[in-house]
Amino acid sequence: MFRRVLALLLLIFATGVVSTGSAGAAVGSTELTAGWALRSATGLADTGATISQVGYGTAGWQPVTLPSTVLAGLVAGGVYQNVYFGQNLKNVPDLTGQDWWFRGEFTAAASAPGQVYWLRFKGLSYRAQIWLNGVQLDANAVGTFANHEYNVTSVINPGAANALAIKVTPPAHDCKDLSTCTVDWNPEVPDMNAGLWNSTFLDTTGPVALRDPYVKTTLSGTAADLTVYVDAINATNAPVTTTVSGTITKTGQTTLSFSQNVTLNAGERKEVAFAPIHVTNPVLWWPYQFGSPELYRLTVSAGTSDTKAIDFGIRQFTDYRTTVNGTSFAGYKVNGQPILLRGGGYVWDMMQRWDAKTNAAHIAYVKGMGLNTIRLEGTLGNEELYDLADRNGIMIMPGFVCCSAWENDSSWTAEQEQVAQKSLESQMRALRQHAATFMWNYGSDQPPTAAHLAAYKNVATALHWQNPTLDNVATWANPDAGMKMDGPYVWEPPVLWWDQSRAGSAFGTTGEEGTESPPPLESLERFLAPADQWPIGATFNYHAGKPRSVFDNITPFTDGLNKRYGIATSAADYSRKSELQNYENTRSFFEAWSAKQHVQSFGSIFWMLNNAWPSVHWNLYDYYFKPGGGYFGARKATEPVHISYDYFTRNVHVVNSTLTARSGLTATAAVYNLPDLTQKYSTSVPVTAPANAGTQVLTIPALTGLSGTYLIRLQLKDAAGAKVSDNVYWYSTSPDTLSNKSNWYRSTPKNYANLTGLNGLATANVTATATRTVSGTQETVTITLANPAGLAFFVRPEITAGNGGREVVPVSYTDNYVTFWPGESTTITAVYQTADLGGQQPYLRVRGYNVPTFSIPVS
Incomplete structure (x- = not known):
């Protein structure tokens, strides 16, 4: 019932x-x-x-x-x-x-x-x-x-x-x-x-119903003016007069009250607007890594007839334009501070199923990767996700979907015109109250027709939409769009993101671009029979892009893997190499966009954040929430203060993604031959990292005498010698290069880096301990890994449900896929829900590119 x-x-x-x-x-x-x-x-x-x-x-x-x-x-x-x-x-x-x-x-x-x-x-x-x-x-x-x-x-x-x-x-x-x-x-x-x-x-x-309360914020210096709107509906067949009143509250802050008498004709729906309320020194809502996402509570009542309440944030998003490489790009500010958009394209389950746990896991993974934005291309209506984004400081970039009736609007029927406007009105009403919503895209790949765009903008004006908008997010269709969508959409070597002569590289603002992302073997085993896992065939490719599209296979990714890491010989070998390739590519993507933020780059959306069903194409984490190479590569790249390597120029950058400057830092770059770890180069420089900026700190010179595959280790330490950022790259004396052949979804590689030297690493015998604490329904495991000798490369600790069981998901790690030198150790924490153990004892499973797999019970 x-x-x-x-x-x-x-x-x-x-x-x-x-x-x-x-x-x-x-x-x-x-x-x-x-x-x-x-x-x-x-x-x-x-x-x-x-x-x-x-x-x-x-x-x-x-x-x-x-x-x-x-x-x-x-x-x-x-x-x-x-x-x-x-x-x-x-x-x-x-x-x-x-x-x-x-x-x-x-x-x-x-x-x-x-x-x-x-x-x-x-x-x-x-x-x-x-x-x-x-x-x-x-x-x-x-x-x-x-x-x-x-x-x-x-x-x-x-x-x-x-x-x-x-x-x-x-x-x-x-x-x-x-x-x-x-x-x-x-x-x-x-x-x-x-x-x-x-x-x-x-x-x-009662006789008067209230709908869609909303607070519009205007910031001025250290003050804010808040305008409250709410619709009132007279449900009777006679005029009604009522008092609509409300309060704005927040713990520790002065309660703000307002009211007015409202008369409604029979059956009338009327917007009620209150005079702006001036607030001095409000507690502002900030996105993730910029501050705390503080929320206020608005409660409005029509006497005893109806009451509505929402949470909202006092914040203001504005946009600006900067010309880069001859194109005008949109940048965004929050509360007057420029913010680099770092996000992914969210999709719901293919059957549009979701629940509170799934929504919470998505938001936790976005934060876990250090991202601050979710793009919703037509995936509108999951309002619980909006609430979670508000509370966690994750910005929402909504809009209509591409490549469909939504963009084939020149031939709309009268009914479709009405549906489009009502759809926009419905979705904008749901989104406008949310602190996390920072803009709206009227179109994706292409802008609507002039008439439909004007009608859309009239809807936004009537709703007092307070955030920026874009007509569409692809400069190829509209030179003034403000965002580009020039691809790529298949795998590219990491150098592409740094080479600004390439359309898809990290300059301007991108509405989306991404690569194939086959998930770890443990996830492949959940949706592919053993015979379909290897060799790659029709069933594997059925889980790529749409059948009979250019994305119905992941050949570019596989070619890159085979030519760079050595030909894969099994599903397990393919998986271990694909994890490496996913990590290096995704890390480089976000590093390149961060390095020149607010000067040449203003934001990027990785296509995609997740998958609608078990997929091998386009994700930062897979359908089952098993975090893989893409997840941890993104997490490494978006550390609050981070040191990174430019594959194109050999420059080293320090990026400070917070609003607090850091001084007294030291950056170190060292280059090592493989397999013996002979150091071929080392340098250190003092660093001051301005807030909310990227800074070039040194350049690694062209070196001779390097092994075919070599390692670059970058470290950033504070004045006390504590590590702030530790980053290891593997590269080649025969680097990746790109040809002049390109199209809307790919720049074709010309030469592939020789990374096969990694296959000759000696076995490293890592030791591990794992202890847990339990607090309510949540468990935290402290993992300590030690490497007594040799190089321990790309080491992956996992908490599993039972000995030999699957990794417990969703899960959060402070770090993963770590590489450490002889005599070094590292401590990682993992957090998960006890219920996700399924009644099994937790185990720690450790594996690595040159580390044999072993498991120990978690005490």
């Missing part, structure tokens, strides 16, 4: 805000999740008027829990099994050629004087007929991203059972509707994500 709204006291749920006076209507919101059933409309003669009657039989229907797409519901019920394994998704038939019924029953709150009932749908896809208790509420609720709301007071059965029936028509394949679209990063979903994919609510209010 649905969660019931029986009386006022029972309305105090985590899913809703409750407030009421001493008498009258109950005020609250309940998400309708349980007790739903699903079936194809094909062969069912009954109409919505019949199906939405209380007691209608659903024998033979598929039970589902909302939110759910059609396919997600069928998979949850076992109709289709293990669809992410191998090529099993091909066994699911096309589900878009028929309509689908969702049906459920719930008990509504008892009637009270002035009680009003509302149904709200946050996500219907693509169009729906909606029936409640035999009455049709809407014959054509259309638009995946358009919210739909109904006053159902005259239809509801107060204090009794009610029945909802929703007939869903799926979106068209090939992204022909204004729906979700995965473009080319995985196969199309057989149902195109049809269904009730986002939350469905039953709300109760």
